[in-house]
Amino acid sequence: MTTIIKRGAFLGLFVVTLVTIWVHERYVLQPHNPQWAHFQPFRWWLLPHVATGVLALGLGPLQFSNTLRRWNPKVHRWLGRVYAVAALISSLLALYIVLVYEIPNNRWVMGVMAGLWFLTTACAWISALKRDFIQHKLWVGRSYGLTFTFVATRFLPDVVWPGMDYYGYTALYWMLIIISLILPDLIIGLAGFRPFRPRID
Numbered sequence: 001m002t003t004i005i006k007r008g009a010f011l012g013l014f015v016v017t018l019v020t021i022w023v024h025e026r027y028v029l030q031p032h033n034p035q036w037a038h039f040q041p042f043r044w045w046l047l048p049h050v051a052t053g054v055l056a057l058g059l060g061p062l063q064f065s066n067t068l069r070r071w072n073p074k075v076h077r078w079l080g081r082v083y084a085v086a087a088l089i090s091s092l093l094a095l096y097i098v099l100v101y102e103i104p105n106n107r108w109v110m111g112v113m114a115g116l117w118f119l120t121t122a123c124a125w126i127s128a129l130k131r132d133f134i135q136h137k138l139w140v141g142r143s144y145g146l147t148f149t150f151v152a153t154r155f156l157p158d159v160v161w162p163g164m165d166y167y168g169y170t171a172l173y174w175m176l177i178i179i180s181l182i183l184p185d186l187i188i189g190l191a192g193f194r195p196f197r198p199r200i201d
């Protein structure tokens, strides 16, 4: 049952990702789109940020698969290392772009987002090395939540709440940071929560 819910959830996230790419990233196919001029000053930082970000976004869901982990733990470990290196590099580049090229008002929320993306990924890797797999599961969940903010920060304002103003955007970014940090605890906590189990005295 849990596996079906998990697969359904990841399928949902995949569809949301495809819609986001179609709605928000179509400009990639339009050479005269004004976005290109905006990216010009930091294009050499943005390019590796995007390449490693895409790698992390694509590999992340595989790391939650119990089937893959049981079938071949070595593949799980190697994909985990690639995910972690990609997310660590992408988050550092995001932090640099935010601090140097973003408008000052955006620096706090975007800087915290990028910094926490780096920190949660590092904690996920360290807990795996220490073989503390309960902590590892929680930190990977937090790290991937932050990786997925790439989709959520575009899908929600473009598709769900079009016309959002600057204050709305800022609140949305903070909300996504909080959700990324606490959702893994809620999911793992709920999995062990049995409201109808008889009381044990």
Ligand code: HEM
Pocket (backbone or CB within 6 Å): 024, 025, 046, 049, 050, 052, 053, 054, 056, 057, 090, 094, 095, 097, 098, 102, 110, 111, 113, 114, 117, 146, 147, 148, 149, 150
């Ligand atoms: C905590 C997570 C992240 C932060 C803080 C972050 C930060 C940034 C910043 C500051 C920009 C420049 C925006 C601008 O001036 O228009 C940017 C652009 C971009 N980032 Fe990230 N990023 C994050 C995650 C990701 C991930 C996971 C991906 C890959 C899937 C990604 C892909 C992109 C792309 C494609 C752009 C170009 C703008 C666009 O086409 O929407 N980012 N990012």
